[in-house]
Amino acid sequence: MRLLAFCFVVLLSACHSLPKNNHVPNAINDRTLTRPDPHSMANFEDVVITHLSLELKTDFDDKELKGQVIIQYKKLKPETEYMVLDTRDLKIRRVSAADSNQSLSWKLASSQPPLGSALQIKLPENSAPIKIDYQSRPQATGLQWLTPLQTATGKHPFLFSQSQAIHARSWIPLQDTPAVRFTYQAQIEVPKGLRAVMSAKNSPELNPEGVYSFDMPQPIPSYLMAIAVGDLAYKKISEHVAIFAEQPFLEPAAYEFAKTEDMIEATEELYGDYQWGDYDLLVLPPSFPFGGMENPRLSFITPTVIAGDRSLDSLIAHELAHSWSGNLVTNARWCDLWLNEGFTSYIEARITEKVHGQERMIMEAALNLQGLQKEMADLPEAEQRLSTCEVELDSEDVFSGVAYDKGRFFLEWMEKQVGRAEFDAFLNQYFADFAFQSITSSQFLTYLQDNLISKYPQKLPLETVKEWIYGPGLPDVLYVPVTDRFEVINDRISAWQTGRLRLDEIKTEDWTTQEWLHFLRALPESLDQKTMQALDRAFHFSESQNSEIAHDWLLLSIQNRYQPAYDRLIRYLNSIGRMKLIVPLYEAMMKTDDLQQLGKRIYAKARPGYHPLAQQAVDPVVNYSESGH
Structure with a gap:
């Protein structure tokens, strides 16, 4: 029996040195109930990624990204022997130590939808960086491959990513959780004549060989990893801002987003320096599933906001605001999404007010409240809370108006309770103290108690604050936005319905998009x-x-x-x-x-x-x- 045990140990050790998918101790499934982030299988409490180096080639024929990633990391627990990464539908070809090219033992677990397959890697004894040779699959949920006919010009294919919330793992093996932040560099090879851009420093020059290099020196979470490849033109429109877009969208976007520099200046006056260098905008094909995505240095923008009159550029204010709330200070778990989106929606409103005036800001707030109340009527109470960590939700289900608009109205309530100057000072200190960090609702509440509630215990009762964060619905203390412009529209609709006014007598020449929306909804x-x-x-x-x-x-x-x-x-x-x-x-x-x-x-x-x-x-x-x- 001792001999058999000895042989088993020797055999197991030999298996660990094999250069392909081998049998390693299964610590993956045992972590299901103890994961600090329920939407990630990574063991980032033991070992954490600090830097990625990507080298990828875009293959439009196979609809795959092919290449390698080198992962630098830091052990948080010295005894840690394995790193567990998140993947979904990736083909892992080889795992090795980057310094010696020596193969490392690894195991790709079976898929656990929607999380994907955990990739467990035996760490090199000298803590050398890990190199993973891999390729994405055509069904990658974080990538969309467009044919030429699906683009504006109809001449070349197009690729773009959407990594939020947990889709980065479908095109890069990594720790796909907002709790982990890392820097990255990349080299992307694309077909000649096309341009690659990423959530990093982007070159204005078109490379004739189709090879582009990128550097992101500030640490970001995985959901902000972004890439796009296409027939992209470039136009610089201000000190910080340039437009990347297919040619038909370039000039309309340059006009539509001309006030972006004003928005940057306005936000810096409110909340401190913009810390990301350039702030460029990529106008995507119409199939982009969101209004915008706040990828640092390069926000992705839908062409559906190009209205010709800048009436929908509050979306730009929102994505820009993320440069402070979300990108700079990030929710550590998706169940605390309001720490990203509620803060950002509040700052968006402040930017809109500063650039376009208070009346437009209030009209947009009133429309948002209408939408929020309608949405909440169909949501279970558990999903009406700002922090939903007590219930089990899919990472996509947290993206409701609750995180955005209830979060915004909560911050607005605090602002009105203590005064704008005091609240702005608090937010400035908050962004400075947590810059480039990821936090939870409980951490925020502790910080709020120490730095604001303690100064104004009567104006910010702790129980009311907790009701906002952990209670369903909207508290009675909500400040309801009211605008005379909407009241005028209500009166005109009433006069028309009662025969006192014809439709052609309703003066609409100066109506904004917000007024038209209220008219239709009323x-x-x-x-x-x-x-x-x-x-x-x-x-x-x-x-x-x-x-x-x-x-x-x-x-x-x-x-x-x-x-x-x-x-x-x-x-x-x-x-x-x-x-x-x-x-x-x-x-x-x-x-x-x-x-x-x-x-x-x-x-x-x-x-x-x-x-x-x-x-x-x-x-x-x-x-x-x-x-x-």
């Missing part, structure tokens, strides 16, 4: 065909090129079976993939018996052009399946 949900026709004839809603106004009109048209708008509905859903705009339209059609087949037909045609995240959101709405549609 109309009765049920309207007859004659009334819908009159509204369309008077205001040309069915042909509106403003994506937000068109969305609200099309929603109203679905609810009231207004067929003259269906052609526009079909074009709309086939031309954009922004989830905020398309998902409610599919949901409305599927709630209507006589429009369900129309919704399914539209989706079957539009789906191939949607991002995987948009497909994931709409598939269950229309009961889509690959086999039966």
